[in-house]
Amino acid sequence: MIQFLQQMINGLSIGSVYALMAVGYSLVYSIMNFSNFAHGGIIMLGAYFGFFFLTLFNWPFAMAFLGAAICAAILAVLVERVAYKPLRMRNAPFLYFIISAMGASMFIENFVIATIGPTFKTYPTVFSREPFRLGPLFIGRLDTMMFVISAICLAALIYFIDFTKMGKAIQATAFNPRASALMGINTDLIIITVFAIGGFLAGIAGVLFGMKYTVYPQIGFITIKSFIAAVFGGLGSLPGAVIGSVILGVLETLISGYFSSQFRDLISFSLLIFILVFRPIGLMGKSTEEKA
Amino acid sequence: MDWFYIKGILILSGINLMAVLGLSLLTGFTGLFSFGHAGFMAIGAYTAAAMGIKLGLPLIPSLLIGGLAAGIFSLFIGKLTLNLKGDYFCIATLGFGEAIRLILDNVQYFGGARGWPGIPLKIDLWNVIIINVVGILILINLINSRHGRNMIAIREEELAAKTIGIDTFKYKMISLFISAVYAGIAGGMVGYYTGFLQPKMFSMNKSTELTIIVIFGGIGSISGSVLGALFLTALPEILRAFALWRLVAYGAAVIFIMISRPEGLMGGKEITLKGIMRLLRLKNRPGKAAEG
């Protein structure tokens, strides 16, 4: 029983890591309708910014945290300008965006390797990493923080997207930029906003990952898991992405803990595919019978 | 440049091309996006190697059986997942590719993650060229038949394709099957070329590399795929001198091509004999005029 509870805690904390990435990633996805594979790269850059602000500039933690998020936001917008905007202007199909995103992700990662170097950087300890203890159970401090932060980000984003005028404008732009422009929406600004928010969230995730895992050029790789989780949760649905993440985390944990860690991904992928067969739009995806 | 080295690049391009041709049918002509083709390559590679080593079959039958094994596998996958749309299908294939790799990592009979050395070397430039020429001819004939046109119709407008009586599921399945066979044969060639197989060789990076080539060459163009495979396999070699900056340049090149030629190299057009003749004639005409 204790073992099971501990495993659930483990699962939730892995899930929060995925969720933290998934919110930013899924936001851009739901607006732009393509997988922004550069998101992992931005997370990584956020982690490096946080690291340098803390160690080279000796900034206080809160400032470094915010600074990293802002820098990440700027870079995310930069990526959009360079790699996606020209495609957007030509109404290119989503495949081209994905390839461009892959190019961007390759560029970012290797740029860091070539300049900063491939070595691992350890974050200075800002606060105690001692886990909370609940009887025989251990709950990670950073994990708890990630869980809370992803919940807050999610709530804030849902509010922003569903209940503000700007949010509606974002959704409209996602669907049809031309028609949105006719409503007087500055679509370019909207897209910048979306990428900035996505980048900001990536920056936050980056600093937290950096503290948890150290910083290295491939730290963004785990984004692939949040991609999977987001699809599983139902594409275009922010809560779906987060719930999908948590479920994926728990699922992986239980499989490792009770079946076979050697075949973990095999089993968890099979389960996900199995679920998709019965629910082809993911957990929270909106059912749309195509209207002819 | 030394011929020995160029030959190496050409053989590698040829191997990539074989896999790309298959993916081109699936992604370029049928409009399905796969992240798991490396998985089919892996199945083909291990099966073909086993045919040669354990049963002593010659190269071509081994490759064909490898391709067929991948094809048969694709039928199972397709049956489950081809009803999924867009990214859902994409995730399912990604999961499949990773699952195959994980299984191979664990199967000690084939060396597990440590790899399988000692596969006889049977691939040289000539048989690579012959295999590819046959592969290209088959694909051209297929595309220019009613079957190929049905696949293109699915890519263009699935609903309309259904209402003119195309069994879209069946044709997606055929497309997936053929593309898996191509990938399987390509995988077999990998083993017989390097003499060594390791699950790592068939990672998701390999799948994305193939996709990049297809899109880069231009969706729905076989000549685009050929040029894309040649160019993108050679590009990292050309960039060797950049050392650390090599993949930075590669990433930048991918972005650059996508944004400057968002239709890919060939943009859905084909280099045909007729086209070349026409081009030559165009060039000749002013000359003739001058004579007259």
Add this chain to the structure above:
Amino acid sequence: MLKVENLHVYYGGIHALKGIDISVEKGEIVTIIGANGAGKSTLLNTISGLVRSREGRIIFKGSLLRPVPHHIVMKGICQVPEGRLVFANLTVKDNLLLGAYLRKDKNIKKDLEKVYELFPRLAERQKQLAGTLSGGEQQMLAMGRGLMSNPELMLLDEPSLGLAPILVDTIFTVIQDIKKIGKTILLVEQNAYKALSTADRAYVLEQGKIVKAGKAADLIKDPTIQESYLGQKAEAGDRKSEVGF
């Protein structure tokens, strides 16, 4: 109020508009008629900034328009586009509110009620996703959305497309009503008869050129216009009344 001078538009190699000059005065309804592919939509799209011209000027209230759509909307020009272009992923109500995206006044609620009054079907379907509306319902929504932006100049591209006859009447009544409150309208219609009956002035567009211009009341009697745009060959006139138009 709006002046278009020597406008040339190209789609790649296709010369779609070949030197268009038109003007629209305040409070007028001006209609543009022409066959399929004449360039009517292209003209409207160029005015609203969706398509860039290669040559020519568009002047609105005395100043040159920058070809940036949201900027043009801010100046008070709103287009109801051809093919509806409703936001399929949003509800009917959200679509309507987006029409008022740039407005900051307090009358938005009131105008929303007005639109619902005009198209009761939309009121019933407030919460439905626009993408699942029927074709005609989407057309109503597009029109309603345009009204919500409360513009000075409204560009209407085939507002009656796909509407039931009874609603076609409604739409033209609405157009008259809008005029009454001092707005200006540039109307593109296939239903040339209705358009000419409603408009003050009209231009005839053929293959990217203005071939005729004048008072709508005059053009409706012009025999060449009758033949090529009103479908009225001698006997057709009879059938029209028989059918009930």
Add this chain to the structure above:
Amino acid sequence: GQKQEPAKEEQKAQEAPKEEAKQETTGDVVKVGWIGSLTGDQAVWGQCEFNTVKMLVEEINAQGGLLGKKLEAIGYDTRGDAMEAVNAVRRLTSQDKVVAIIGPNASGQAIPISTVLEEMKVPDIATVATNPKVTVVDGKTKPFNFRVCFIDPYQGAVAAGYAVDVLKFKKAAVLYDVADDYSQGLTEFFIKTFTEKGGEIVAKEAFKSGDTDFRPQLSKIKTANPDIIFMPYFFKEVALSANQARELGIKAVLMGGDGWPSEVLLEMARDAVNGSYFVNHVDFDDPAVQDFKNRYMKKYDRKVELNGYLAHDAFLMFVDAVKRANSFDPVAIRDALETTNIQGITGNIKIGKDTHNPEGKEAAIIKIVDGKYVFQQKYSPSK
């Protein structure tokens, strides 16, 4: 006594060519190849290796070169990909005409390049490719493949032997990277020796390259209550998993292989790995090692990774072979390599003619004590 020798050897190596330089025509350049990962997730190790080779080449050239000729190091990136490695070696051997190649650092690349080496008749000295099949497949020795490191079975046996015989542990758990050849190799041989010696494996859990969270596996291991947890993978994952193990209240001793040593491990998991053991190629306190460490630090302003030491010795093997062959003919170098017997900074390197491995190279057991690597002893498992 032993510790003085490598330094002397090296001095000789550096002095000798000086004299010869005057005799032969200078100006000619002889190329030495290197391959490995300069990009991708293995870049940390690859870059360190190439830096080491470049530094040593510069040093030799500064002293007049080798056999009177200047050396030039040409290194190509493989980003950890087997096919890329094949192409890189094709280029090195045909276009660049290198006389020998150093690297790569992974068996997955070292194995497939052997066919090219044999075709072009150029020898290769792998740095940390530890799979036995790099040099011997099906009982046949690959003529042009050599290596400077000890192999997986040996290292696994050392770790298991030390754990049972010296540390007297009976119950071990293993956590390994299922998608990594190195990790799988060590695991296999650790388990083999450990059980042969009467120990018991109470848990065998796996993760996949790229994972960052190991708590599900560790929680499971915790319930099996092992004395020792064997962690045969690289230091980043070691640091993460060690920290997580301690966070879960696991008190077992941790043990690992040559993937461990790095400053990063101590920075990231100083407390968590306190009291752990690992198998290493070098004793970090060895004076010969200090010299190299300092030279590297001075030149690159970075700490040298373990691969640097092995690249250093691979280069030493090459220089020694050239001198004994007294020729830059690749085949002659190959022949000389077969009879290598030198003292490197990672120990005595005596290449076995049938195995092309450094035979009987002793492993160093290192313990981590208060953030320091403390050399315990040279150890080779008793049969």
Add this chain to the structure above:
Amino acid sequence: MEMLEMKNVTKTFGGLTAVEKVNFMVKKGSISGLIGPNGAGKTTIFNLITGIYKVTEGEIIFKGIPIQNLEPHRIASMGITRTFQNIRLFKKLSVYDNILTACHHNAGYNLIESVLRLGRFKKEEKDLRQDTENLMEIMGLAKWRDHAAHSLPYGLQRRLEIARALAVKPELLLLDEPAAGMNPDETLQLMNLIREIRDKFKCTIFIIEHHMDLVMGICENIMVLNFGRKLTEGPPEKVQRDPQVIQAYLGEGAKLGA
């Protein structure tokens, strides 16, 4: 003789009943019309007939065989095709390829035959291409042969959609607002075209349209739909004088004319 029969057909979307207990028959060789206010459920009925939506309740019988809930492609190969209210062409393909693709049913060669270019492939492919040329000629599209579908003017796109549907050699052709976006003159031409098609291709035609000139001009039997239910049915003269129809659909303008 009945070509198509709908028995008590009902379709609901969540809580919304789009089509309710509709009964209707389409006679073989006839041109029938389907009219009704916007959102009445007309397109939905077409979607039900062609299998794009699944029927909630009731039966659709085509030539004596129930076809409700069959896959769309099965229904198409039984002889029912359609055009769409929102044009759905193979946008990037040429006019020629759009039609050629749709001809596929008229050939029977298999994959192997096409890959090896065997005799049957060559012969049948030649026939397909000839069919395509003929259709383009009949539909007046020959001039636009190599133009990409999306670059055609609206009216021609509709025409191409009809041509593509005809390529399947349907017995029942469903046209969803074929005259939308056409001016009265073009509508007149379209009317003639539809009659011509019926005679030349010997098929039955079922049309949704809001242009009353067209509907009243060519339809033999018209069903009027309102709020998903059948309001009335009959020949044009009857339908257009029906006060219910005038009130719900045609509007007062119609009364004046009458």
